Structure formats: structure tokens, C-alpha cells
Amino acid sequence: MSKLAKITFTKAAAPKGGVAVVLAGEDLSFGQIAGEHLSGLEGGFSRVAEIAGFEGKKKTTLDLVAPAGLAVDRLIVLGIGKPDDLTRDDWRAFGGTVLASLRAAKASAATVLLDAPEDSDLTADLEAEFAMGAKLRAYEFDAYKTVKKDGEKTKDLKLTLSVADQKAAKKAWAASEAIADGVILARNLVNEPANVLGPVEFAKKAQELEKLGVEVDVLGEKEMKKLKMGALLGVAQGSVRPPQLAVMRWNGGKKGVAPVALIGKGVVFDTGGISIKPAGGMEDMKGDMGGAAAVVGAMHAIAGRKAKANVIGVIGLVENMPDGNAQRPGDIVTAMSGTTIEVLNTDAEGRLVLADALWYTQEKYKPSIMIDLATLTGAVLVALGNLNAGLFSNNDELADNLLAAGKASGEPLWRLPLSKGYDKMIDTPNADVKNIGGRWAGSITAAQFLQRFANDVPWAHLDIAGTAFGAPKDEICQSWASGYGVRLLNQLVADHYEN
Numbered sequence: 001m002s003k004l005a006k007i008t009f010t011k012a013a014a015p016k017g018g019v020a021v022v023l024a025g026e027d028l029s030f031g032q033i034a035g036e037h038l039s040g041l042e043g044g045f046s047r048v049a050e051i052a053g054f055e056g057k058k059k060t061t062l063d064l065v066a067p068a069g070l071a072v073d074r075l076i077v078l079g080i081g082k083p084d085d086l087t088r089d090d091w092r093a094f095g096g097t098v099l100a101s102l103r104a105a106k107a108s109a110a111t112v113l114l115d116a117p118e119d120s121d122l123t124a125d126l127e128a129e130f131a132m133g134a135k136l137r138a139y140e141f142d143a144y145k146t147v148k149k150d151g152e153k154t155k156d157l158k159l160t161l162s163v164a165d166q167k168a169a170k171k172a173w174a175a176s177e178a179i180a181d182g183v184i185l186a187r188n189l190v191n192e193p194a195n196v197l198g199p200v201e202f203a204k205k206a207q208e209l210e211k212l213g214v215e216v217d218v219l220g221e222k223e224m225k226k227l228k229m230g231a232l233l234g235v236a237q238g239s240v241r242p243p244q245l246a247v248m249r250w251n252g253g254k255k256g257v258a259p260v261a262l263i264g265k266g267v268v269f270d271t272g273g274i275s276i277k278p279a280g281g282m283e284d285m286k287g288d289m290g291g292a293a294a295v296v297g298a299m300h301a302i303a304g305r306k307a308k309a310n311v312i313g314v315i316g317l318v319e320n321m322p323d324g325n326a327q328r329p330g331d332i333v334t335a336m337s338g339t340t341i342e343v344l345n346t347d348a349e350g351r352l353v354l355a356d357a358l359w360y361t362q363e364k365y366k367p368s369i370m371i372d373l374a375t376l377t378g379a380v381l382v383a384l385g386n387l388n389a390g391l392f393s394n395n396d397e398l399a400d401n402l403l404a405a406g407k408a409s410g411e412p413l414w415r416l417p418l419s420k421g422y423d424k425m426i427d428t429p430n431a432d433v434k435n436i437g438g439r440w441a442g443s444i445t446a447a448q449f450l451q452r453f454a455n456d457v458p459w460a461h462l463d464i465a466g467t468a469f470g471a472p473k474d475e476i477c478q479s480w481a482s483g484y485g486v487r488l489l490n491q492l493v494a495d496h497y498e499n
Contacts, residue, residue, distance in 0.1 A: 004135050008161070009162075009173070012163055013033065014037040019111070020072045022038070024062075025082065025117040026079065028049060031115030056079040056081070083117045092129045092410060100475070113162045114161055124168035124169045127169045127173075128177075131173050131177070133475065135184075137478065181301070182490070186484075198268055200242065202317050219246075220244060224243065224245060228336050239319035239321040246313075259367050260312070261370045262314070262489060265353055266353070268317060269319050284469065288375050290374075291374040291375060292315035312367065328346070332431045335355045335453070336356045336363075340432045341435055355449070355453045362454070369395075369459065373462045387467075389462050390447075390464075391416065392451075392463070394460075395460070410487065411484055418448060464484055
């Protein structure tokens with residue numbers, strides 16, 4: 001949960017007390033207000049910096065307690081490197097770096113003077129990125145910790161950002177905070193234990209978006225049987241927890257404009273079914289609904305900032321368990337499309353869930369594009385590690401737009417191939433298609449499988465198995481769950497689908 005009480009904005013002015021933060025360039029250059037403020041430091045800042053070995057390099061900090069000659073109790077100087085080289089990612093990371101320094105200092109309140117050196121173009125949007133970084137770094141998942149040691153206790157921190165244009169910064173933050181809240185929602189969903197967050201409970205979380213004006217419908221097992229969703233239902237039949245299909249609709253665009261469709265894999269826990277996984281590390285499979293979490297978080301962000309776009313989120317929610325009613329390797333199921341699928345491995349279940357969700361979405365809502373997100377394959381980690389999600393698409397324009405959105409949002413993608421040659425790897429004499437293609441190119445054959453259910457709709461598949469959870473911690477995320485995909489999807493909608 002976030003340990004940041006509130007972010008407020010004030011007009012740029014020299015700090016008058018308490019804990020303060022100022023920015024320094026790599027050459028120890030300061031903005032005008034910060035420079036004038038530091039001129040009162042006894043002995044001069046240059047001498048203090050020299051003694052401490054502080055040179056203003058990017059993401060470094062200098063912490064001065066009770067600095068003589070200044071009115072503040074504590075001064076933290078954040079190095080921002082070369083101001084003219086800075087990106088949105090940098091400003092977001094700066095916010096996280098400052099938050100971490102304030103936590104280490106056990107500050108309960110602080111003022112950050114966002115007064116950058118003159119050659120830095122610090123806009124209201126970048127100030128909002130700084131605020132977002134602070135809010136995301138403040139996140140902790142501690143809902144189930146009932147007892148904490150004294151050293152573990154953290155108080156909510158009140159953060160004030162002192163900026164040149166208070167009104168512009170507040171406006172930019174209103175949109176950015178909705179995005180940050182969407183990321184935090186996705187993190188919470190992925191971090192929740194599976195005994196608490198089953199398909200029904202997850203669907204109820206999606207229904208909470210109605211408070212933001214999102215229309216939400218939930219289909220149960222009975223409705224899905226009528227729709228003949230044999231692929232999704234086959235995965236769910238081994239669990240006592242009933243499957244759900246949640247549909248979220250944000251109608252912020254012009255009436256009649258075909259919606260953008262976001263589809264998420266929501267396997268709330270994946271044992272592998274009869275093709276059971278090894279015990280070691282299986283606890284991580286509470287996060288196998290990271291795609292669905294990203295879709296819910298993205299819908300929160302899009303609705304929260306009142307995006308002028310029509311967007312639909314569809315999430316297939318199941319649990320994959322190995323009881324006496326579970327589907328077996330060798331079973332053949334019929335998807336909603338009428339396609340027959342030979343299930344050779346019950347641990348390749350996410351693609352079965354998405355097959356019916358993709359078909360339902362295009363049949364029901366006639367979207368302009370479809371993007372599915374799934375923690376689908378371990379193979380994508382072998383290929384890309386934790387630093388990029390895998391991108392597959394039947395449409396070059398959509399792929400290019402997603403790559404650009406990934407770069408702009410700080411959630412990168414790497415495109416991998418699709419071709420008829422790979423398609424042959426999932427052919428089977430016993431049905432229309434089999435659900436695995438063998439040891440090689442596992443993430444590609446999974447995407448080839450999904451492409452069969454996209455038809456001619458511009459479609460992209462994002463394999464986020466390496467980025468949704470367990471990725472290396474950084475300046476804005478210290479959580480096991482990252483909330484990956486929320487910023488990316490929001491960026492895509494903002495850049496290409498708002499009217």
C-alpha cells in the first residue's frame with residue numbers, strides 16, 4: 001500500500017524550514033532560487049560537496065543535517081546530471097530517488113524545490129512525472145503484516161512540490177496521479193494471495209471501477225457455457241472456484257467510434273493442472289493473472305483521467321487446479337470460435353483462456369484493435385529476461401505504435417516474429433490445433449496459437465511473464481509486483497486513440 005499521504009504543489013520559493021530537497025546539475029549548477037538559498041550555507045556549498053565527494057551526478061544525493069546558515073532542519077541535494085540530456089524516465093526516477101532518501105531520513109514531511117538549472121526544460125508534465133515516481137516508490141504491500149518491529153514502521157509522508165507554475169503542475173498531476181493509481185491497483189492485485197483473490201473476488205475488483213464511470217458486466221459459468229467457451233471453461237473445470245469473464249467499458253470517445261480492446265489473462269493461481277508444475281517457486285503463480293491486473297489498472301488510469309477514447313477491457317478469470325474433474329493431457333476441447341484444440345499440456349492454459357476472450361471480444365464489440373497481455377511463457381524470459389516484454393503482432397502499424405508507447409512510458413517491448421513456418425509447429429492430426437509446439441520457440445508458438453483467434457483484426461500479444469513480477473527493483477518499484485503494462489497501455493491510448 002502507498003506510504004505517501006498526499007502530494008501538494010506550491011509556488012516556487014526558497015524553503016523556510018523542515019526537510020527540504022533541491023536539485024543540482026553535474027557541474028554543481030543550480031536553479032536561481034536554489035542557488036540563492038544555498039549561498040547562505042556557511043563555508044559555501046562547493047566546499048561541502050568536495051568533502052563529501054558529491055558532483056551532482058544523476059541519481060546521487062547529498063544529505064546535510066542542520067546545515068549551518070540555512071533555515072531548514074535538513075537539506076537533501078539531488079544530483080540530476082546533465083540537465084539537457086534528461087528524459088521522462090529520468091524525472092520519474094528522480095521522484096523515486098528523493099522518496100527513498102526521505103524514507104531513509106525518516107522524514108514525515110518534506111518540500112522539494114523543483115528549480116532546475118537554467119538549461120533544463122522542466123515542464124509541468126515532467127514535474128508530474130517526478131510526483132509519479134515518488135508515489136510509485138512509496139508503494140509497499142504490507143496488508144497482511146500485523147506486527148512490525150520498530151525499525152520497520154513507516155509513516156505516511158507528506159510531500160510538497162515547489163514549482164514555477166502551480167496551476168499547470170496540478171493539472172498535469174491530476175492525469176498522472178490517475179495513472180499512478182492504476183499501477184498501484186495492478187500491483188495490489190498481483191501481490192494478493194490466491195486464497196484471498198479468486199475469480200469472483202477479482203471480478204468484484206473490476207466492478208469497483210464503476211465509481212469512475214466504467215460500465216462493468218460479469219459473465220459467470222452459465223453464460224459462458226451458452227457462448228460455448230469450451231477452451232476457457234476447460235481450464236477452470238478442475239477448480240471449485242467458478243470462472244468469471246469481466247467486461248469493462250469506458251465510453252469517453254465519440255459515439256460510434258470502434259473501441260480499443262484490451263484483453264487480459266487472469267489465471268488467479270496456476271498449479272499447471274494435471275501437468276503439474278514443480279513445487280519450488282510455485283507460490284509465484286499467484287501472479288499468473290498479471291495480464292488481467294494490467295488491464296484493470298489501465299482501465300482505472302484511462303477512466304481516472306477522463307480519456308476521450310472508447311476502450312474496452314476484457315479479462316478471463318480462472319483457477320487451474322488438478323482435481324478429479326480437471327482436464328487431462330490429450331483432451332480435445334472446442335473453443336467459442338468452433339476451433340477444436342488438443343490439450344497436450346494443461347500447463348499451457350493461459351492461451352486457452354485468451355482464445356475465448358479474444359473471440360468473444362471481436363464478435364461482441366467489433367474493436368478497432370485488440371491487445372492481449374499475459375504472463376504466458378517462461379520462454380520469453382529465456383529470450384528477453386526481465387527487462388523487456390515480448391511483442392507479437394499481425395499489424396506493423398500497431399506494433400510500431402506499441403514500441404513507441406513502450407519507450408515513452410518506460411515500459412519497453414521487443415518485437416518477436418510470427419510466420420507460417422512457426423504455425424506448422426502447432427498443427428496436429430487429431431484436432432484443428434494443439435496447445436503447445438514443443439521445446440523450441442515456446443513464446444512464438446504460443447503467440448501463433450493466439451493469432452488464430454484474432455482473425456483480421458489488428459492485434460498484438462504482449463508476453464509479460466518477465467516483467468509483471470519478480471523483475472529487478474529500481475527507483476520507482478521496490479515491490480515484487482511491478483504493475484507493468486498500465487503506463488504502456490495508457491500511453492498508447494493517449495497518443496493514438498483519443499479524439
